[in-house]
Amino acid sequence: MPALIKALQVSKQFEKNELFVKNKLVTAVNNISLEIEKGKTIGLIGESGSGKSTFGRMLCGLENVTEGEIYFKENSITNLTLKKMKPYRKNIQMIFQSSSTIFDTFYTIGESLEEILLNNETISKAESNLRINKILEQVGLSKEYRNRYAYQLSGGEKQRVNIARALVINPEFVVCDEPVSSLDFTIRKQILNLLNNLKNNMGLTYLFITHDLSTIQYVCDSVVIMYKGKIVEYMDDISQLGKIAMHPYTSILLQSIPTTNPLNKKICMMEEKQSNLFIKKSVKGCIFADRCPQKEEKCLNKEPDLREVASGHKIACCVY
Ligand SMILES: Nc1ncnc2c1ncn2[C@@H]1O[C@H](COP(=O)(O)OP(=O)(O)OP(=O)(O)O)[C@@H](O)[C@H]1O
Numbered sequence: 593m594p595a596l597i598k599a600l601q602v603s604k605q606f607e608k609n610e611l612f613v614k615n616k617l618v619t620a621v622n623n624i625s626l627e628i629e630k631g632k633t634i635g636l637i638g639e640s641g642s643g644k645s646t647f648g649r650m651l652c653g654l655e656n657v658t659e660g661e662i663y664f665k666e667n668s669i670t671n672l673t674l675k676k677m678k679p680y681r682k683n684i685q686m687i688f689q690s691s692s693t694i695f696d697t698f699y700t701i702g703e704s705l706e707e708i709l710l711n712n713e714t715i716s717k718a719e720s721n722l723r724i725n726k727i728l729e730q731v732g733l734s735k736e737y738r739n740r741y742a743y744q745l746s747g748g749e750k751q752r753v754n755i756a757r758a759l760v761i762n763p764e765f766v767v768c769d770e771p772v773s774s775l776d777f778t779i780r781k782q783i784l785n786l787l788n789n790l791k792n793n794m795g796l797t798y799l800f801i802t803h804d805l806s807t808i809q810y811v812c813d814s815v816v817i818m819y820k821g822k823i824v825e826y827m828d829d830i831s832q833l834g835k836i837a838m839h840p841y842t843s844i845l846l847q848s849i850p851t852t853n854p855l856n857k858k859i860c861m862m863e864e865k866q867s868n869l870f871i872k873k874s875v876k877g878c879i880f881a882d883r884c885p886q887k888e889e890k891c892l893n894k895e896p897d898l899r900e901v902a903s904g905h906k907i908a909c910c911v912y
Pocket residue numbers: 606607608618619620638639640641642643644645646647803
């Protein structure tokens with residue numbers, strides 16, 4: 593099946609001006625290729641600063657790429673102007689992490705949703721009303737919420753409206769950027785279930801960005817592990833995640849899933865301490881070498897390619 597959305601050798605560099613250093617280049621995303629099939633959810637995992645949001649924004653056309661190409665249904669959407677991106681905008685949406693800052697305080701929820709609908713579709717007021725009521729119902733809010741302002745909503749309700757904003761125009765592909773990280777633990781599962789139900793009912797395709805491996809098992813079919821702007825591991829099937837993950841960085845992420853057993857936590861800390869004993873900065877070698885507990889001499893000399901080690905399983909590591 594052809595990919596719904598495809599990134600081909602995509603990179604992004606930002607210019608950063610720091611004290612005494614002008615125009616310093618920061619590589620946020622480094623030569624990433626990824627295809628997402630229609631109806632699939634790919635989880636994109638990595639620690640803070642690994643380039644997840646930048647990659648998600650580039651797929652949505654909200655950030656220009658420095659190198660590479662992005663295709664939606666085999667049409668290049670790389671670095672399109674706002675005008676040329678408009679026909680695709682309806683099909684490519686993003687749900688952001690924090691729902692509190694993106695609401696216009698002077699608009700009711702109904703007015704905000706109506707504005708998005710009318711900006712993207714040519715429909716009558718009556719049809720717009722029906723669509724707004726329907727999407728509110730789908731995200732578990734009654735139509736009375738149309739008349740409320742954002743400040744009158746709880747965090748979980750705001751995130752539901754945030755999801756409604758992205759989905760009211762029936763997109764095909766949605767980037768969910770840490771959609772539950774700002775919510776209480778009890779509400780997280782509700783929102784993850786909601787995203788799953790909406791995916792099944794509306795035939796959506798998601799890129800699900802998170803730094804928390806424990807959430808992806810609820811929503812994702814496949815998983816990509818990112819480190820310093822690169823993909824270090826890809827697994828097509830995450831049902832065996834704990835058993836088949838091979839990259840040392842993925843292992844550390846798996847161990848960092850919160851545990852109720854304090855003894856397990858201790859193991860993680862010891863491993864990190866041991867790895868620090870032989871830290872040696874690598875310039876041309878593996879990007880993870882300076883933190884890797886399993887590194888060998890060869891890891892410092894050669895940058896590993898992302899290669900297939902089993903069907904649907906890719907890893908960038910010199911040791912395996
Ligand atoms: N507009 C920008 N200008 C300069 N640097 C940026 C910009 N946006 C991101 N960066 C840098 O790019 C790198 C990747 O950032 P990004 O937000 O994509 O990471 P992330 O993995 O999504 O992190 P988090 O989980 O904290 O959101 C970071 O070093 C960040 O400082």
